[in-house]
Ligand SMILES: CC(=O)N[C@H]1[C@@H](OP(=O)(O)OP(=O)(O)OC[C@H]2O[C@@H](n3ccc(=O)[nH]c3=O)[C@H](O)[C@@H]2O)O[C@H](CO)[C@@H](O)[C@@H]1O
C-alpha cells in the first residue's frame with residue numbers, strides 16, 4: 417500500500433495551483449441527475465471521491481465523459497448525461513466508500529419519484545446522522561422507510577410538493593439534499609436556518625444555471641420556486657478553500673512563502689482571521705493569495721462552526737500549525753464529536769496536546785520530530801503531512817488513500833514548491 421515519505425525542514429517556496437473543491441464537486445455531480453440534458457462540470461478535481469461518484473452515476477444509468485484531461489493537467493472536465501435512469505438504488509458498496517453518495521437521494525426522488533440509498537453509517541470523525549435530510553424530504557411529501565440498512569423514499573402521486581422547513585441545526589448535507597429535491601417540486605419551498613457554506617452557494621448557482629428558481633442564495637433562508645424541468649448547463653467548480661487553507665498552514669509552518677493560485681480570501685470566511693492570529697500572513701496578489709509566516713507562530717483560541725465560522729475541515733491542519741507556536745492554543749470542535757484522530761499521531765511527533773471533551777489544549781513545542789504515523793480520515797492525514805513538512809527527520813504517513821480522497825496530486829504540488837516528499841511503496 418502506498419505511503420507518503422517526507423523529509424521535513426524545507427521552507428516551501430513557489431506557486432501551488434488550487435484545485436476545484438471536493439465538497440462542491442460532490443454536490444454538483446448529483447445535481448446532474450435532475451435533468452435529462454447534459455451537465456458539463458469544469459475544474460473538477462482529480463480525486464478518488466470524484467471517480468467514485470462518477471461510478472455511482474454510471475450505476476444509476478447516467479453516462480460520464482471526461483475531456484481534455486492530459487495527465488499533466490490539474491482538474492478535468494466531465495459531462496454527465498442522465499437522459500435515462502436505469503436504477504434508483506445507491507448500493508451499500510458505493511455508499512460505504514463515500515458518504516456524499518447520500519446526496520443522490522433528493523435528486524432521484526425529485527426526478528424519478530423513488531430512491532433507495534444505503535444508509536451511511538458513522539465514520540472515523542463521528543456519528544453523522546441523516547435525520548434532517550429525511551425530515552426535510554418528508555416536508556416535501558416524501559414517504560420514507562428505513563429497512564435493512566437502506567433509506568427507501570417515495571414521492572406522492574403527482575410528485576413532491578413545496579414545503580416549509582426549519583432546520584434545528586445547520587446541516588450542509590441536508591440543505592443540499594432538500595435544495596436539489598425542491599427545485600423540481602411543485603410550488604414553493606422555504607428552508608430556514610439553511611447552511612450557507614460557499615459550496616452550497618456553488619450548488620445553488622449551478623442549479624440556477626440549469627433553470628432553477630432560487631432566492632436567498634448565500635443566506636440562511638432559501639426560497640425555491642419549483643419548475644417542471646431543468647436543462648443542461650456548463651459550470652465551473654469553485655476553488656477548494658480547504659485545500660488552500662491546508663497549503664497556507666504548510667507554507668507558514670515551514671517558514672516559506674507560497675502563492676496559492678486561484679485562491680480567494682473571501683472563500684476562507686473567518687478561518688482566515690484565525691490563521692492570521694496564528695501567524696499566517698495573507699496578501700492578495702495577481703491570480704491568487706500569497707501566504708507566508710508573519711512574525712512567528714502564536715497560540716490561538718478558536719472554535720469550529722458552520723460558515724462563516726472556522727471550518728471543521730481546517731481544525732486538524734490548524735492544530736498541526738500551532739503545535740510549534742509560541743504559547744498554548746485551545747481548539748474546540750463543535751461539528752463532530754470525534755474529530756481528534758490526529759492528536760495521538762501528532763503526539764508521536766512530539767506535539768503536546770491534551771483533549772478534554774470537545775476541546776484540545778495544544779502547548780507549543782520548539783520542534784517536532786519525524787515519525788511513522790497513520791490517520792483514519794482525510795484532514796487528519798493532511799495535518800500529519802503539514803507536521804511532517806516542519807519536523808526534523810523523516811515522517812512516513814500511512815493510509816494515503818485518505819489523502820487521495822481530497823487532495824489532488826498532493827506530493828506533486830508540494831514537490832514543486834521544494835518539499836522533500838514522495839509516494840513510496842509500503843507494507
Ligand atoms: C456545518 C458543517 O460544518 N458541516 C460540515 C459537515 O458537513 P456534513 O454535511 O457532513 O454534515 P452536516 O453539516 O450535515 O452536519 C452538521 C451537524 O449537524 C448534525 N446533523 C447533520 C445531519 C443530520 O441529518 N442530523 C444532524 O444532527 C451533525 O451531526 C453535525 O453535528 O462535514 C463536512 C465534511 O467534513 C464539512 O465540509 C461541512 O462543513
Ligand SMILES: C=C(OP(=O)(O)O)C(=O)O
Pocket residue numbers: 438439515516541729794795822
Ligand atoms: C470529512 C470530509 O469529507 P467527507 O464528508 O466526504 O468525509 C472532509 O472534506 O473533510
